[in-house]
Amino acid sequence: MKLALTVNGARRDVDVPPNATLLSVLRDDLALTGTRYGCGRGQCGACFVIADGRAVASCLLTADQAARMEITTVEGLARGEDLHPVQRAFAEEDAMQCGYCTSGMLISAAALLARDPSPDEVAIRDALAGNLCRCGVYGRAVRAVQRAAS
Amino acid sequence: MWDRSDPERLEQRIRLERDGTVTAFSGKIDFGQGIRTAFAQLVADELDVPIDRVHVVLGDTAQVPFDFGTFGSHSIAQETPRLRKAAAFARRQLLERASAKLRVPVDRLDTDRGTVVERGDRRIPYADLLNGTPLTGAVPDQLPLMPDSRRRYVGQPLPRIEARDIVTGRATFVADVRLPGMLRGAIVRPPGRGAKLRSLNDEAARKMPGVVAVIREGNVVGVVAEREEQARAAAAAVEAEWHLVPVEGPSADVPMRSDAGVDRALARASLRLAQTYVLPPIANAPIGPSAAVADVRPDGATMYVGTHRPFGVREQVAKTVGLPEDTVRVLPQITSGSYGRNSHPDAAIEAAILSKGAGRPVLLQWTREEEFAWSPSRPEALLEVTAGLDPDGRILAWKYDEHTNVHTAAGLDPQVLSVTSGRNAIPPYGPFAAKVTLHLEPTRLRTANFRSLAAAENVFAIESFMDELAAASGQEPLAFRLRHIEDPRFRRVVERVAERSGWSGGTMPARHGRGIACTVYHDTYVAQVAEVEVTMSGQVRLLNVWCVVDPGQTVNPDGVRNQIEGGIQQSASWTLLEELRHRDGRVVTTGWDAYPIATFNDAPAKIEVLVEGDATRPPTGVGEPGAVPTAAAIANAVYAACGARVRQLPLTRERVRKATATG
Ligand code: FES
Numbered sequence: 088m089k090l091a092l093t094v095n096g097a098r099r100d101v102d103v104p105p106n107a108t109l110l111s112v113l114r115d116d117l118a119l120t121g122t123r124y125g126c127g128r129g130q131c132g133a134c135f136v137i138a139d140g141r142a143v144a145s146c147l148l149t150a151d152q153a154a155r156m157e158i159t160t161v162e163g164l165a166r167g168e169d170l171h172p173v174q175r176a177f178a179e180e181d182a183m184q185c186g187y188c189t190s191g192m193l194i195s196a197a198a199l200l201a202r203d204p205s206p207d208e209v210a211i212r213d214a215l216a217g218n219l220c221r222c223g224v225y226g227r228a229v230r231a232v233q234r235a236a237s
Numbered sequence: 238m239w240d241r242s243d244p245e246r247l248e249q250r251i252r253l254e255r256d257g258t259v260t261a262f263s264g265k266i267d268f269g270q271g272i273r274t275a276f277a278q279l280v281a282d283e284l285d286v287p288i289d290r291v292h293v294v295l296g297d298t299a300q301v302p303f304d305f306g307t308f309g310s311h312s313i314a315q316e317t318p319r320l321r322k323a324a325a326f327a328r329r330q331l332l333e334r335a336s337a338k339l340r341v342p343v344d345r346l347d348t349d350r351g352t353v354v355e356r357g358d359r360r361i362p363y364a365d366l367l368n369g370t371p372l373t374g375a376v377p378d379q380l381p382l383m384p385d386s387r388r389r390y391v392g393q394p395l396p397r398i399e400a401r402d403i404v405t406g407r408a409t410f411v412a413d414v415r416l417p418g419m420l421r422g423a424i425v426r427p428p429g430r431g432a433k434l435r436s437l438n439d440e441a442a443r444k445m446p447g448v449v450a451v452i453r454e455g456n457v458v459g460v461v462a463e464r465e466e467q468a469r470a471a472a473a474a475v476e477a478e479w480h481l482v483p484v485e486g487p488s489a490d491v492p493m494r495s496d497a498g499v500d501r502a503l504a505r506a507s508l509r510l511a512q513t514y515v516l517p518p519i520a521n522a523p524i525g526p527s528a529a530v531a532d533v534r535p536d537g538a539t540m541y542v543g544t545h546r547p548f549g550v551r552e553q554v555a556k557t558v559g560l561p562e563d564t565v566r567v568l569p570q571i572t573s574g575s576y577g578r579n580s581h582p583d584a585a586i587e588a589a590i591l592s593k594g595a596g597r598p599v600l601l602q603w604t605r606e607e608e609f610a611w612s613p614s615r616p617e618a619l620l621e622v623t624a625g626l627d628p629d630g631r632i633l634a635w636k637y638d639e640h641t642n643v644h645t646a647a648g649l650d651p652q653v654l655s656v657t658s659g660r661n662a663i664p665p666y667g668p669f670a671a672k673v674t675l676h677l678e679p680t681r682l683r684t685a686n687f688r689s690l691a692a693a694e695n696v697f698a699i700e701s702f703m704d705e706l707a708a709a710s711g712q713e714p715l716a717f718r719l720r721h722i723e724d725p726r727f728r729r730v731v732e733r734v735a736e737r738s739g740w741s742g743g744t745m746p747a748r749h750g751r752g753i754a755c756t757v758y759h760d761t762y763v764a765q766v767a768e769v770e771v772t773m774s775g776q777v778r779l780l781n782v783w784c785v786v787d788p789g790q791t792v793n794p795d796g797v798r799n800q801i802e803g804g805i806q807q808s809a810s811w812t813l814l815e816e817l818r819h820r821d822g823r824v825v826t827t828g829w830d831a832y833p834i835a836t837f838n839d840a841p842a843k844i845e846v847l848v849e850g851d852a853t854r855p856p857t858g859v860g861e862p863g864a865v866p867t868a869a870a871i872a873n874a875v876y877a878a879c880g881a882r883v884r885q886l887p888l889t890r891e892r893v894r895k896a897t898a899t900g
């Protein structure tokens with residue numbers, strides 16, 4: 088089916104199977120591979136994008152549903168070469184190891200800071216609780232979000 | 238055992254480019270442990286160039302020297318002196334070339350950030366010394382190295398080189414590789430491991446939208462299609478009949494240490510204690526499931542994979558698709574951390590079969606379900622330990638029987654088994670007589686490499702038992718350990734972690750407790766203190782962890798901290814939450830709901846890691862040791878908090894409650 092998506096501020100026209108998820112359309116049709124596949128069931132956070140201001144699992148949205156929303160992916164966080172504060176903070180705190188979970192964490196963190204510019208630690212942990220990291224960078228990620236907030 | 242014998246060639250290690258940048262080559266792989274950055278630091282210092290001019294190529298079989306693989310942290314430690322010497326040799330050649338060109342003796346020349354300088358003022362950029370003649374030659378074994386005072390990068394905490402690509406989403410993980418004409422694959426899975434294909438009906442599948450081919454080779458059946466959704470739908474529509482053949486792992490008994498007089502000493506000990514510890518199988522469970530891209534042509538193949546051993550993949554792929562090895566190029570990509578999982582290139586082999594069958598490049602992305610069901614897991618372990626103390630409370634004798642399964646595909650040679658499945662089974666304490674035996678038991682589960690192999694299991698048993706011995710003989714657990722530590726470096730990390738955590742001072746709130754555990758893992762010394770709270774219902778909350786580590790000379794202290802923190806966090810997850818369910822050799826776990834791991838809400842408030850490397854000792858690995866003592870530190874803390882001694886992982890609420898009741 089033909090759809091018009093709004094991704095990272097731009098209109099993108101695609102022609103995809105009716106059951107295609109937003110995740111597969113981002114990765115396979117729009118070459119936005121920064122959004123990652125982890126579980127396909129909304130359980131890991133690797134595929135999170137911001138949809139109308141909220142961090143959501145793009146593996147659970149159909150592209151059709153997403154066509155009615157404003158989507159921001161990790162590629163859309165920076166303004167040109169200017170990194171988003173959470174991106175800068177994650178790099179500065181070295182809040183990553185393999186980096187596979189990082190896009191999803193950045194999305195959750197950016198969505199959090201957009202609605203609450205100075206969250207406390209509990210709010211940060213809650214907002215990122217849907218992002219699993221097997222490498223165990225949780226402590227650094229909390230510090231990175233704190234740094235981005237200040 | 239894993240060393241190459243050929244002399245090192247400079248041109249295989251370091252290449253000076255025409256623009257003055259430097260390319261360094263290594264067969265090692267960075268899977269999050271930061272070695273790309275560490276290697277760049279080493280080379281930049283030794284060759285005296287700014288670090289942003291150093292480009293590190295890892296694992297590309299067409300470019301790097303042969304390498305057996307990145308197994309365990311120690312193989313990285315072996316690599317650093319090789320790169321360092323090659324860079325030093327390159328610098329010496331540049332000085333010699335400059336000396337010839339300027340007609341001044343070498344000792345009047347020095348280097349400064351990418352240029353040769355003559356005392357006085359003449360300067361020649363390295364690139365100008367190239368003249369179309371690359372730097373080559375056998376790297377001498379002995380040659381002077383940069384003094385520490387002139388090393389600018391080594392020892393500095395530097396952010397990872399890949400950090401910017403990762404935070405912008407630009408980093409190309411294996412599943413992000415896109416090739417012209419690339420198809421998507423999906424495998425038709427049998428009902429069990431080792432099943433043989435009896436019959437196949439793919440008529441319906443072939444007609445489904447987007448399907449390019451259904452491919453069968455031996456017992457591998459897969460579909461390739463234009464889109465992933467299409468490949469999966471068609472794979473589900475393939476009707477395959479299978480013949481189940483039960484597979485069972487090997488068995489073996491390996492005596493690892495057999496001092497004389499152990500049984501006699503145990504018989505006359507004034508205090509004797511015997512306990513059994515149990516660990517379940519657990520999953521490597523990378524956040525990104527296995528993936529591979531294969532481009533197999535009649536005259537050669539290119540593989541984009543996540544692997545610890547690119548040359549091993551090259552060999553296996555070449556054999557699978559029937560190509561000479563030198564026509565297969567393996568290009569390791571940045572990959573989801575896999576903690577040992579990638580030692581088995583399952584997805585690469587399958588992708589190669591599909592690509593060969595389709596005659597086009599194929600991306601194969603395993604699903605989460607496939608990752609749980611078809612990956613090897615860390616084997617279970619049952620550890621029986623008996624020790625006897627003399628009247629003074631010192632250990633006289635120690636008997637240890639480790640029952641487990643294979644931890645690697647490295648083979649059943651007793652020497653190999655004792656350093657893989659038997660890793661860290663010999664206690665780091667002394668002096669006493671010990672008998673340590675590894676019993677490899679058959680299992681239908683597929684088991685293989687996971688961070689630190691058997692060390693995490695053995696150290697859970699040994700360090701829990703040390704606490705139990707201390708308690709049984711009325712001794713303080715820290716002091717009891719120190720009485721049995723002879724190595725001064727080991728002593729130091731244990732004393733330092735006690736200091737940092739305020740081990741001997743202050744009182745704890747009710748139901749809070751601290752536990753200590755320590756080990757020596759491949760010459761890395763590590764000691765940890767964990768602080769927990771145990772609720773009335775038996776729920777364990779990890780509050781804080783302190784860790785002191787001595788990995789010898791330290792290239793990038795923040796990289797070390799990051800690795801150790803991650804090891805502790807992951808190990809805390811194993812300890813408190815993880816158990817892989819299986820039946821008849823089949824893993825029944827399919828998703829994160831059935832296999833919870835630690836989340837942001839489970840992470841302790843603080844993990845404090847002090848890197849106190851002995852700079853006079855060669856660097857040792859840090860990717861694994863952090864994960865090794867954590868389970869025992871937590872279990873010992875639970876005991877201190879509520880008197881519950883839990884000898885079986887994970888430390889679930891039920892187990893803790895039951896152990897509290899039985900005291
Ligand atoms: S892939 Fe969407 S939540 Fe895991």
Ligand code: FES
Nearest residue numbers: 184188220221222
């Ligand atoms: S950094 Fe590897 S999964 Fe989070």
